[in-house]
Structure formats: structure tokens, C-alpha cells
Amino acid sequence: MTERSTSVKRLAALSAALAIALGACGTAAPPSAPPAASSSQAAATASAAAVESVSPTVDPATVTGDITVSLWDYGNPDSKTWLADFNKVYPNVHVELKNVDLNAYRQALQLQLTSGQTSDIVQLYESDTPQYKDVLEDLEPYAVKTWGADWKSKFAPGALDQQIIDGKVVGMPQYLAGPGSLFYSQEVFDKLGLKPPTTYAELKDVATKLKAAGLQALALGVKDGWIDTYVYRIIALQADAKAQAEAAQCKRPWTDPALVKAMQVWSDLFTDGILSKDQLAQAQYPDAVDALTTQKAGTLFNGTWHNQTLTNAGYKVYIDGRTLPDPSHQYVLRSTNFPAVIDGAKPVYALGTHGWGINPQSTNKDAAWAFIAWYVSEPGQKWIADSTYIPVWAGMAPSYTDVITPDQVNDIKTQTDYIQTGGGYVGPTLILTGEQTNALTDALQGVATGAQTPDAAMAAVQAASGC
Amino acid sequence: MSVRAGGGTADSPGMVSDARRGRRTGKPGNHPWRNLLFALPALIAVALFFYASIAFIVNASLADWNFIGAPKPVGLGNFQRLLVDPIFGKAVIHSILYGGVVLFAQAAIGLGLAILVSGRVKFGAFYKTLFFIPVIIAPGILAYVFRRLFDPGGEMSQFMHGIGLGQLWQPWLAYPETALWAIIAMGIYSGMGGAFLIYSAALTQIDREILEAAAIDGASGRQSIRYVVMPLLKGTHAIFAIFGLGAAIGVFDIIYLSTEGGPARATETISTYLFKKSIVEFKGGYASAISLVVLVVGLLLTFAILAFLRERPSRKPKEA
Numbered sequence: 200m201t202e203r204s205t206s207v208k209r210l211a212a213l214s215a216a217l218a219i220a221l222g223a224c225g226t227a228a229p230p231s232a233p234p235a236a237s238s239s240q241a242a243a244t245a246s247a248a249a250v251e252s253v254s255p256t257v258d259p260a261t262v263t264g265d266i267t268v269s270l271w272d273y274g275n276p277d278s279k280t281w282l283a284d285f286n287k288v289y290p291n292v293h294v295e296l297k298n299v300d301l302n303a304y305r306q307a308l309q310l311q312l313t314s315g316q317t318s319d320i321v322q323l324y325e326s327d328t329p330q331y332k333d334v335l336e337d338l339e340p341y342a343v344k345t346w347g348a349d350w351k352s353k354f355a356p357g358a359l360d361q362q363i364i365d366g367k368v369v370g371m372p373q374y375l376a377g378p379g380s381l382f383y384s385q386e387v388f389d390k391l392g393l394k395p396p397t398t399y400a401e402l403k404d405v406a407t408k409l410k411a412a413g414l415q416a417l418a419l420g421v422k423d424g425w426i427d428t429y430v431y432r433i434i435a436l437q438a439d440a441k442a443q444a445e446a447a448q449c450k451r452p453w454t455d456p457a458l459v460k461a462m463q464v465w466s467d468l469f470t471d472g473i474l475s476k477d478q479l480a481q482a483q484y485p486d487a488v489d490a491l492t493t494q495k496a497g498t499l500f501n502g503t504w505h506n507q508t509l510t511n512a513g514y515k516v517y518i519d520g521r522t523l524p525d526p527s528h529q530y531v532l533r534s535t536n537f538p539a540v541i542d543g544a545k546p547v548y549a550l551g552t553h554g555w556g557i558n559p560q561s562t563n564k565d566a567a568w569a570f571i572a573w574y575v576s577e578p579g580q581k582w583i584a585d586s587t588y589i590p591v592w593a594g595m596a597p598s599y600t601d602v603i604t605p606d607q608v609n610d611i612k613t614q615t616d617y618i619q620t621g622g623g624y625v626g627p628t629l630i631l632t633g634e635q636t637n638a639l640t641d642a643l644q645g646v647a648t649g650a651q652t653p654d655a656a657m658a659a660v661q662a663a664s665g666c
Numbered sequence: 667m668s669v670r671a672g673g674g675t676a677d678s679p680g681m682v683s684d685a686r687r688g689r690r691t692g693k694p695g696n697h698p699w700r701n702l703l704f705a706l707p708a709l710i711a712v713a714l715f716f717y718a719s720i721a722f723i724v725n726a727s728l729a730d731w732n733f734i735g736a737p738k739p740v741g742l743g744n745f746q747r748l749l750v751d752p753i754f755g756k757a758v759i760h761s762i763l764y765g766g767v768v769l770f771a772q773a774a775i776g777l778g779l780a781i782l783v784s785g786r787v788k789f790g791a792f793y794k795t796l797f798f799i800p801v802i803i804a805p806g807i808l809a810y811v812f813r814r815l816f817d818p819g820g821e822m823s824q825f826m827h828g829i830g831l832g833q834l835w836q837p838w839l840a841y842p843e844t845a846l847w848a849i850i851a852m853g854i855y856s857g858m859g860g861a862f863l864i865y866s867a868a869l870t871q872i873d874r875e876i877l878e879a880a881a882i883d884g885a886s887g888r889q890s891i892r893y894v895v896m897p898l899l900k901g902t903h904a905i906f907a908i909f910g911l912g913a914a915i916g917v918f919d920i921i922y923l924s925t926e927g928g929p930a931r932a933t934e935t936i937s938t939y940l941f942k943k944s945i946v947e948f949k950g951g952y953a954s955a956i957s958l959v960v961l962v963v964g965l966l967l968t969f970a971i972l973a974f975l976r977e978r979p980s981r982k983p984k985e986a
Contacts, residue, residue: 306945309733330948333735422839422928477818479929480840486817495819633947644930648842651930 256345256576257569263291264563266570267318269308271301281582285573292566312558319561320570323370323554325361329630331369336557338368341568346576353576355619357550358591360628370554371575375589376504378429379548379623380614381538382491383498385531385606387414393497395533399464399540405497406473415496417473420483421647424640429549430500431643432629433537435461437544440625447631449666454657462653464540466646479647491532492517494524500537503548503614506587506597508532509607513587531603534610536617548614548623552591587611589618638663720961726954733950744955754956756931757939760846764935765914768853773906775854776861777899781891784869794866801859809923812852813839842932845925849933852920857913861906868902869895904975908968915964936960 270278278296285294297318299307305324311317312334323331342350351359355375362370383395391412396402406416420426435443439457446453468474481487483501490496492508499505507513509532523530536546555571557564573579580590584598597615599608617623631639641663642656651659727744729737748754783793800808815822816838826835838848872895880890918937921927927934927942936956944953 302945309945309948309950313734327948330732330734422925424926424928475818477837477840480813480816480818480837480925482813486813633942633949637942637947640928641930644928648930650842
């Protein structure tokens with residue numbers, strides 16, 4: 200989740216994802232529910248219990264009064280649960296959540312922040328944060344006061360990248376998630392004798408066998424620019440970790456060989472039949488995700504947020520209303536790294552995060568900060584961990600208590616370890632302008648339709664990039 | 667009918683004369699200033715929410731502004747960019763094509779259906795309800811349903827393969843060559859019920875005696891429609907065209923929910939482009955310039971429609 204995305208659909212996707220995530224939080228699993236009583240789960244449970252006992256970051260005795268929080272639509276019902284947790288620690292702070300539809304929220308926030316007439320706390324959509332740099336409170340003094348001068352070291356790598364703009368701490372991160380995962384159906388792979396691909400050649404081979412079995416090879420909502428640019432981001436990171444970030448800052452042209460090569464691989468995905476031109480009509484949500492859930496596709500490209508389908512609560516949400524080949528069977532969806540599609544490269548993930556900002560006109564900034572500090576540090580991040588997201592607070596890992604099978608626990612754990620310590624996340628977080636993202640989307644779809652060559656497409660991106 | 671100074675006519679004295687008479691006779695409610703007072707709330711609302719908004723847009727269009735920070739004046743720079751913006755050009759062409767085809771098709775289908783169920787028709791109420799249903803379908807649902815229909819594994823594909831015409835099927839929304847036409851089909855479907863309703867209501871206002879007189883004079887059904895019904899529906903055509911024009915220029919929901927303007931801008935229209943520029947890219951000044959151009963073009967087209975449909979003196983029939 201690293202680009203300056205332009206797509207409303209991505210927002211919907213993430214919304215759905217967090218809704219499910221918080222659904223998982225809100226649906227307290229009975230003690231006997233998790234069938235996967237692995238040691239990692241036990242450790243996670245113990246870790247969660249330890250987190251609950253952690254002292255709040257801002258002294259509850261020092262803050263009181265009312266605050267309002269503007270946020271978009273997802274998580275509203277379940278936010279009451281974590282809000283109740285917050286109020287156990289801060290009984291004297293009354294929080295009013297103002298939930299609205301995400302599109303309306305983004306439109307309204309522009310005007311509200313201009314006039315200063317908004318809530319004490321605003322939720323910041325990841326790619327919008329730079330635009331709000333001049334109209335939000337600088338949170339650095341608060342962070343220093345609460346966590347000390349080395350406060351940045353308390354956050355996970357990449358967590359602050361999108362929140363610090365030109366040296367100003369505009370927001371505090373909510374959770375980490377990003378593209379780079381390949382999901383697949385255990386049943387389909389077992390039936391066809393397939394193994395998760397790790398290279399382009401293996402991916403092509405798996406795709407051929409899946410198509411021969413009458414299945415979609417790689418589910419991807421090519422209609423949605425946000426997921427197209429994510430795929431490109433992953434390929435470009437494999438080609439050259441710095442190329443796209445530097446092109447976004449006009450330090451390198453978009454016609455750089457590494458970026459053209461990445462576009463060529465995107466083109467190959469279509470010419471080699473791994474993706475189909477027909478998928479230009481498919482959305483990532485629900486079409487592509489449904490294709491894997493209902494076993495009509497063998498694999499799916501998506502982000503780490505989709506690991507929620509590996510939990511009991513998430514799986515129920517995703518199969519609700521869908522027609523499965525065998526409705527009585529609980530299908531096993533697995534998750535692994537998207538293969539290294541560039542020769543000699545390794546799998547990579549791109550991370551990003553939404554944020555919380557404080558309105559400078561707020562009359563209760565201390566209480567607002569107490570809320571944010573609670574949310575982004577251990578007590579609040581417990582909820583994030585429970586949703587299988589990667590917490591932004593350093594040293595915390597996703598919780599696996601609701602993950603369905605030991606294999607799936609291992610999938611998420613392996614991915615998270617690889618991202619956090621194994622070099623899977625290469626950073627820095629990419630921030631594209633809206634124009635760059637739209638130009639890249641045009642290029643990717645132009646290549647997908649066959650109307651543009653990779654060279655011409657990247658030349659068009661360069662022309663529209665403003666560099 | 668001679669026109670008198672003061673606005674009235676010899677046959678009908680008119681409002682101003684009435685008002686003067688009201689003052690003389692002391693009748694309540696006929697004073698111009700009092701009338702103005704009653705209209706004041708509406709005038710203020712219009713001035714505030716319409717003209718002030720236009721003034722705001724004009725001001726914003728002359729600046730480089732993200733709607734949040736301080737605007738930087740750029741003069742006519744945004745308009746100059748518009749002139750050479752290839753995507754805006756595409757969006758205008760798509761909007762014109764969408765508006766033209768959808769308007770014409772909706773009017774033709776709506777009028778045709780209205781004529782079919784006019785008069786005494788068995789199950790007329792049922793048909794009317796059936797034809798109107800698409801109007802009440804939420805755009806979100808409509809877009810989803812059509813996407814399902816056009817999906818490679820969707821119902822349309824299955825149907826066409828089922829009747830042996832599978833080779834003619836393709837995922838219409840996926841290909842740049844067909845995506846706009848698929849969107850146009852959705853637009854026609856979603857609005858034809860409204861056109862049907864407008865024309866149905868207009869047809870009920872036509873005096874049956876006129877049609878009977880035409881029939882007595884030997885006019886066939888086709889001739890009655892062409893030479894009697896159609897001229898009498900001129901006002902309805904105008905209303906439908908003006909409202910339809912606004913809807914066509916402003917169409918956003920079904921496009922954004924179906925294709926988001928893609929693939930590769932193949933279904934980008936002015937409204938989707940405007941949204942992307944203002945909300946996604948934070949190009950407030952540029953988006954305002956687009957809005958202003960659309961407003962001016964919309965007004966010009968409205969005047970053109972009114973002028974085209976304005977009642978003209980009818981031709982004298984050729985003498986035998």
C-alpha cells in the first residue's frame with residue numbers, strides 16, 4: 200500500500216478488509232474455537248494478554264473532556280468495541296465517532312480542513328496526507344513528550360514514511376498493510392498437483408495447468424487502477440528497488456530501463472496467458488476475490504490485508520452469499536509471496552498506512568493526542584494485531600488466534616517475518632502524485648489492451664508525470 | 667393583439683397594470699415590493715448557492731489550488747492547459763457521444779412505449795409499472811448487475827453460448843472499442859423509464875378530439891403521430907432534452923461504478939474526469955476550469971435546444 204492511489208475501489212477494498220478485520224476483533228472467539236492450537240498461537244495469545252496489561256501512554260489523570268473523531272465508514276460497529284477498551288483506560292474522555300462514506304469523507308475533509316471546521320481528530324487516507332501538510336497540527340512535540348526524543352524508533356520500519364511530510368509529522372500511522380501476496384486454493388492445488396510458484400516460469404506453468412482445468416489462472420481486477428499499479432509496484436521493486444520512488448521524485452525518468460522492464464513483464468503476463476484481457480472488466484472487489492473464494496480461479500494477487508480470509512471470521516464474511524462448489528466444505532485459502540517475476544530478484548512487499556491527524560483548531564488537543572497515542576501504541580495496536588494486520592508499533596506481530604489451520608498460521612507468520620526481518624520490505628514507501636498514478640494506470644491498461652507497447656506506455660507516463 | 671407600454675396587452679392588461687390597479691384599489695398582495703419580499707428568501711438562496719458558487723468556481727479556475735492551502739494565481743493557465751489536454755478532449759467526445767445517443771434512444775424508446783400503452787390497453791397499468799422500474803433501480807445496483815451480465819462468466823455470456831451465438835459474445839466492458847457502448851446501453855436502460863413517464867403524461871394532455879378530427883380527415887395512424895402528435899409534443903421534447911442534457915453531462919455513478927472511466931480512459935467522461943482531478947488529484951483550480959467550461963457549454967446547448975424547438979410559423983399548405 201504505497202502509491203499515491205487514485206482509486207476509490209482500493210479504498211473500498213481496504214474498507215472491506217478492515218471491516219472484516221475489526222469484525223474479527225469484535226467477534227470474540229470462544230476459547231475452544233481456534234482449531235489451530237499451535238505454539239505460535241499460544242505465544243500470540245500470551246503476547247496479547249501482555250499487551251493488555253501495558254500502561255497507557257498518556258497519563259489518564261491528565262486528560263478529560265469531549266473529542267470528536269472523523270473517520271470513514273469501515274469499522275463503525277466494531278469501533279465501539281475498541282472504543283470501549285479506550286474508555287476503560289480513559290473514562291473521563293468522551294469520544295464521538297463521526298463515520299461517513301469514504302468518498303464523501305475525502306471530499307468533505309478538503310473543505311472542512313480549509314475552514315478549520317472539522318473534528319478534533321481526522322483520519323487521513325494514506326495518499327492524501329501530503330495535501331494536508333499545512334493544515335494539520337505538527338505531532339512531533341506530542342510524540343517527543345510522550346515517548347521521548349527517540350520516539351521514531353518505537354515504530355515499525357516504514358510505518359512513519361507516509362506520515363512525515365517534508366519533515367513535519369502530519370499524522371500517526373494506523374496499521375501496516377501492502378501488496379505482494381499470492382493467495383491460492385489449497386484444494387485446487389492439491390487436486391492438480393501444483394506447488395506455489397516462486398519464479399515467472401513456475402507461475403506461467405501453474406497458469407497453464409489451471410487454465411487447462413478450466414479455471415482462471417491469476418485472479419486480478421485489472422479494471423481497478425489501484426491493483427494494477429500495485430502489481431506494477433511489486434514488479435518494479437523486483438527490477439530495481441529505488442527506480443520507481445526516484446522517478447516519482449523526478450530524480451530518474453519513467454523511461455528508465457528498470458521501469459520499462461517492469462512494464463514489459465506486465466505485458467508478458469497477458470501475452471503468456473497468466474492474465475487475460477477479459478479481466479479488464481473485472482474489479483478486484485468483489486470479482487477477483489470472489490473468483491478465488493468460489494474456486495473459479497486458482498490464484499489471486501492481493502495485499503497482506505487479505506490474510507483475513509485465513510481467519511474464521513474473515514472466511515465467513517467472504518463466503519457469505521457466494522456459491523461454493525461444495526457449500527458444506529470449508530475451503531482452505533493459502534497465502535504466500537508473489538513470485539519473483541524478474542530473473543534473479545526476490546519477492547517483495549510494499550507497505551503503507553492510513554493515519555490520524557489533529558485539527559489545529561481543536562480545543563482539546565491533549566485528549567485528542569491521548570486517543571491517538573493509545574491507538575498507535577501497544578494497547579490500541581492489539582486490535583490491529585488481532586485482525587492479522589501488521590501493527591505499526593515496533594516488535595508487535597499479527598495475532599493468529601482466529602486463523603483456521605496451522606498451515607495458514609504458518610503462511611502469515613512466514614510472510615510477516617519475511618516483511619519485518621527477512622528483507623521482504625525494501626522501502627522507502629512510495630508516494631506518487633495523483634497525476635502520476637493516473638498516468639501509470641493508463642499505461643498499464645493501455646499495455647493490457649495491446650494498444651501500447653511497454654516503451655510507448657512509459658514514455659506517456661513520463662510525459663504526464665510533471666517531471 | 668397590440669402591446670401597451672407597461673407590459674400589458676390590449677387583450678390582457680398584464681401583471682404591471684394589475685399591480686397598479688391594486689395600488690389604486692388598495693387590494694392586499696398586489697404591491698411589487700411586497701411581491702419581491704415574498705420572493706426574497708428564494709432569491710437569497712439562489713444567489714447564495716448558485717451565483718456565489720459560480721463566482722467561487724470562476725475565482726478558483728484562475729488559480730493553482732488544491733482546495734486546501736493558499737491558491738496561487740495562474741491567470742488563464744488552467745484554460746490553456748484544458749485546450750491541449752488530450753484526456754479532456756477524449757472526455758468531451760465521450761460525453762457528447764453518450765449524451766447524444768442516450769438522449770435520442772431514451773426519447774425514441776420512451777415515446778414509442780408511451781404511444782403503445784396510451785389509450786385503453788389491457789394490462790396497461792402493469793406495462794407502465796414494468797417500463798418505469800429501471801428508473802428506481804439504484805445506480806450502484808444497476809452497475810453491479812450490468813457488470814455481472816457482461817462478465818466473461820456472466821449471464822449474458824451463458825445465454826449467448828446457450829443459443830449458439832457464443833462466438834458473438836465478448837466482455838463488452840473490458841475492451842476499449844466496446845466499453846463506451848456498453849455504458850451507453852446502461853444509460854439508455856436506466857433512463858428510458860423516465861422518458862416513458864414524461865411522454866405518457868404529455869400524451870394524456872393531447873385532446874382526443876384533435877386525433878379524431880385527423881382520423882376523420884383521413885390521416886393514418888402514422889400520419890397522426892407525425893403531423894399531429896409530434897408537433898404537439900414539442901414542449902415535451904424541449905423539457906426532456908434539457909433535463910436529459912444535464913443528466914448526460916453529469917452522468918457519473920454508473921460509469922465510475924462500472925469502469926471508473928477505463929479501460930485506458932475509453933469511458934472517461936467530463937464528470938469522471940472532473941472527479942479525478944478534484945478529489946483524487948487535488949487539482950482544484952484545474953477542476954474548476956473544467957466545471958466552468960462545462961457550465962458555459964451546457965448553457966449554450968440549452969439555448970440551442972430551446973431555439974431549435976421554438977415554435978415557428980407553420981408552413982402554409984400548398985394550394986391545389
